[in-house]
Amino acid sequence: MTFLERTTDARRFRQWEGNVEADYIYTSGVAGERFFVALRDDGKMLASRCTACGLDYLPPRLFCEDCFLELTEFVDVPPEGRVAAVTMAHLDRRGTPLSRPQVWALVTFEGIRGGLVHRLLVPPAKARVGLAVRAKLKARGDRVGAITDIEGFEPVRS
Amino acid sequence: MRVGIIGVGMTAFRPSTPEYSWKELMFEAASRAYADAGVDPRTEVDSFVTCAEDYYEGFGIFDEFTPDQLGGALRPVCTVTGDGLQGLANAFMQIQTGLIDIAVVEAHSKASDILTLEGIIEHGLDPIWNKPLGGHPFLIAGLEADAFVRKTRTSVKAFAAVVAKNRTNALRNPLAAYAAKVDAEQVLSSAERFAPLRALDIAAPADGGVVLVLASEAAARRRHANPVWIRGIGWASDSPTLETRDWTQAAYAQLAAEMAYRLAKVRRPATEIDFAEVDDRFSYKELQHLEAVGLAKKGEAGRTVLKGGYDPGGALPVNVAGGSLGCGNVFEATGLHRAAEVALQLRGDAGSHQIDGVRVGVAQSWRYIPSATGAVAVLGVGQ
Ligand SMILES: [Zn+2]
Numbered sequence: 394m395t396f397l398e399r400t401t402d403a404r405r406f407r408q409w410e411g412n413v414e415a416d417y418i419y420t421s422g423v424a425g426e427r428f429f430v431a432l433r434d435d436g437k438m439l440a441s442r443c444t445a446c447g448l449d450y451l452p453p454r455l456f457c458e459d460c461f462l463e464l465t466e467f468v469d470v471p472p473e474g475r476v477a478a479v480t481m482a483h484l485d486r487r488g489t490p491l492s493r494p495q496v497w498a499l500v501t502f503e504g505i506r507g508g509l510v511h512r513l514l515v516p517p518a519k520a521r522v523g524l525a526v527r528a529k530l531k532a533r534g535d536r537v538g539a540i541t542d543i544e545g546f547e548p549v550r551s
Numbered sequence: 552m553r554v555g556i557i558g559v560g561m562t563a564f565r566p567s568t569p570e571y572s573w574k575e576l577m578f579e580a581a582s583r584a585y586a587d588a589g590v591d592p593r594t595e596v597d598s599f600v601t602c603a604e605d606y607y608e609g610f611g612i613f614d615e616f617t618p619d620q621l622g623g624a625l626r627p628v629c630t631v632t633g634d635g636l637q638g639l640a641n642a643f644m645q646i647q648t649g650l651i652d653i654a655v656v657e658a659h660s661k662a663s664d665i666l667t668l669e670g671i672i673e674h675g676l677d678p679i680w681n682k683p684l685g686g687h688p689f690l691i692a693g694l695e696a697d698a699f700v701r702k703t704r705t706s707v708k709a710f711a712a713v714v715a716k717n718r719t720n721a722l723r724n725p726l727a728a729y730a731a732k733v734d735a736e737q738v739l740s741s742a743e744r745f746a747p748l749r750a751l752d753i754a755a756p757a758d759g760g761v762v763l764v765l766a767s768e769a770a771a772r773r774r775h776a777n778p779v780w781i782r783g784i785g786w787a788s789d790s791p792t793l794e795t796r797d798w799t800q801a802a803y804a805q806l807a808a809e810m811a812y813r814l815a816k817v818r819r820p821a822t823e824i825d826f827a828e829v830d831d832r833f834s835y836k837e838l839q840h841l842e843a844v845g846l847a848k849k850g851e852a853g854r855t856v857l858k859g860g861y862d863p864g865g866a867l868p869v870n871v872a873g874g875s876l877g878c879g880n881v882f883e884a885t886g887l888h889r890a891a892e893v894a895l896q897l898r899g900d901a902g903s904h905q906i907d908g909v910r911v912g913v914a915q916s917w918r919y920i921p922s923a924t925g926a927v928a929v930l931g932v933g934q
Binding site: 399400403406408410411413417419421425450451452454458477478479480481482483484485486487488494495497498499506507508509510511512517522539540541 | 569570609610666667668669670673678679680681683684685686687688689690691693694695696697698701742743744745746747748790792793794795798
């Protein structure tokens with residue numbers, strides 16, 4: 394009952410093509426700043442510690458999601474992690490097919506709550522859960538203090 | 552105070568809708584719901600709730616754009632930035648206050664207006680930790696499906712069985728956008744996307760609108776309506792942080808279900824619920840969600856779907872209307888569509904996909920990639 398008459402001639406339809414201009418800077422915050430400066434300058438990863446819960450968070454944050462305490466202590470993340478889940482992406486971020494699939498993983502670290510989702514730098518056939526990996530960093534001079542300073546994770550023994 | 556659904560309105564779900572603006576989609580769904588309920592929105596509805604996310608709409612302050620096409624100008628109107636089931640929970644609570652007799656809930660998708668859908672979904676990723684890596688947002692579903700397969704020892708054949716069931720079920724739903732006679736082999740040989748997920752494991756976008764009219768028990772009685780009761784409703788969020796959330800199970804759905812079951816006094820969901828409509832926008836999600844809401848034991852949903860247990864004639868029919876795999880992904884309208892389907896089944900108005908003798912059904916929603924938020928509603932008829 395909605396409209397008495399509906400157009401069937403698709404050539405008559407009008408549209409307006411528009412876009413939403415939306416540029417931002419995203420501030421890393423106190424905990425992010427600690428992580429990214431340590432990553433850039435010392436080539437290491439930090440987790441934030443909740444002394445009440447005995448949890449070390451990666452990515453580090455200023456607050457504990459379990460007890461809501463403010464977190465002020467930071468600890469080193471062990472250099473060696475493990476692949477906890479893995480996927481092969483056959484499309485790029487815009488949905489265009491990739492000529493070679495990208496391998497992605499959730500990497501976790503012993504004693505750490507959380508981990509990192511990142512590229513896994515192995516051929517798809519070698520990608521497997523349980524693989525021992527470490528972060529492959531860009532050269533010191535190329536690092537800017539961002540998650541992209543990590544190129545991905547590579548096997549500890551290749 | 553009991554609250555019931557007294558009107559259901561839906562448009563067809565379609566891959567694109569070039570002849571309608573999104574406001575007209577809403578207007579059509581609303582007109583159908585008001586006709587179904589026999590309600591005049593200009594004089595008889597006390598409150599209007601819409602459910603939307605600005606980025607999907609393509610403009611800001613979505614709630615300001617809503618009243619006219621719902622019949623809600625100069626009336627209490629609000630928007631829930633969430634899935635339609637979260638809007639249903641809000642309308643339910645508004646009626647519980649006693650301030651509102653009749654409330655309307657709306658959700659829609661005009662996904663075909665979005666030229667850069669991947670980019671819009673990508674905006675949901677953390678802009679410091681995840682998005683700069685430049686991966687397609689669906690790789691999160693690939694990782695989660697991988698974690699689910701490992702934890703529950705579910706076969707990818709079970710994913711294919713979900714797709715085959717739901718696309719085939721959609722053949723008997725005239726509103727479905729992607730009805731097709733699909734078999735598991737076709738799914739397992741479709742293009743690889745985000746391993747272990749293939750092209751057919753992923754619901755394609757659709758346009759469509761859904762409107763429900765809710766009434767207090769007293770208002771329903773005054774109108775001689777035959778309501779479908781909202782016996783219980785709940786919602787919950789897991790950690791939004793990808794790295795610290797639970798990757799092996801849908802904790803949000805489990806918590807939402809516990810809340811809904813508590814209100815509905817459902818103690819043994821597996822025996823008390825007759826059928827379910829759950830989010831299946833990636834095939835594994837149907838299985839993960841069934842386990843989360845207590846309708847399957849952990850690790851058993853995959854084996855059950857392979858045995859036909861979730862078929863329309865199975866012990867627990869699931870997504871009989873075709874799910875999102877069969878009807879299309881209508882984004883924030885997904886959960887409200889599930890509630891509408893449950894309501895139609897309970898009224899006996901589900902047409903050629905009607906299941907016989909159902910009295911209690913569950914609708915479950917998820918807020919899509921990359922969220923870990925969901926809602927659950929228990930609907931029933933009779934006392
Ligand atoms: Zn704590």
